[in-house]
Amino acid sequence: MPAGVLAIGIIAGAVSPKDDTDSAPAASSSSAQVEESAPTAADPVEETPAPAPAPNSTPAPAPAPAPAPAPAPTSARVPAPAPAPAAAPAPDASMGQRNARSSAEDYLDFMSFSRSGLIGQLEFEGYSTADATWAVDNITVDWNVQAARSAQNYLDMMSFSRSGLIEQLEFEGFTPAQAEYGVTQVGF
Secondary structure, three states: OHHHHHHHHHHHHHHHHHHOOOOHHHHHHHHHHHHHHHHHHHHHHHOOOOOOHHHHHOOOOOOOOOOOOOHHHHHHHOOOOOOHHHHOHHHHOOHHHHHHHHHHHHHHHHOOOOHHHHHHHHHHOOOOHHHHHHHHHOOOOOHHHHHHHHHHHHHHHOOOOHHHHHHHHHHOOOOHHHHHHHHHHOOO
16 A cells, blocks of 8 residues: 555655756655645545554554553552551561561471560570560460360370469470460360
8 A cells, every 4th residue: 555655655756856957856846746736636546545444443442442452450459558658567577576576486386485585585596685575476376275285285294283384384485374275275
């Protein structure tokens, strides 16, 4: 199709210079005008092919609106990352505090500890009292559950009286209420 328009422009340009005896720049200017005029003259002749590209151009914009709704759900996804700033307090923690917290979580994965017992274990590892205390205060732990697990661990190794088991749990650092809860949970 563009080759046909170009051919018409060349033919019209060849005809125009014969009429104009001006310099070559005028002829090229004239052929540029002829090319613009050629589609007008060719409109009746090439009118059928010209509408064919127009429908092709029209369907191209039609798919463009389809992707436009796709970004709308992407916009809906943007609020989802908003909860990430909730984790922002972690950067305020020092490396020692973050490492102590990680160690505390690791210990609780395989052993039972009282709050004071866990702080003591972290101090034994070399963490400062401040970092160990911060770590224990910044993890989620149910100390009653820890007391019950510790009570069960003791009973799995040896026999205890109820009062003896409570004393042992308190010695480990559990509060009297936590020790009572732990002993009750194991069946005493």
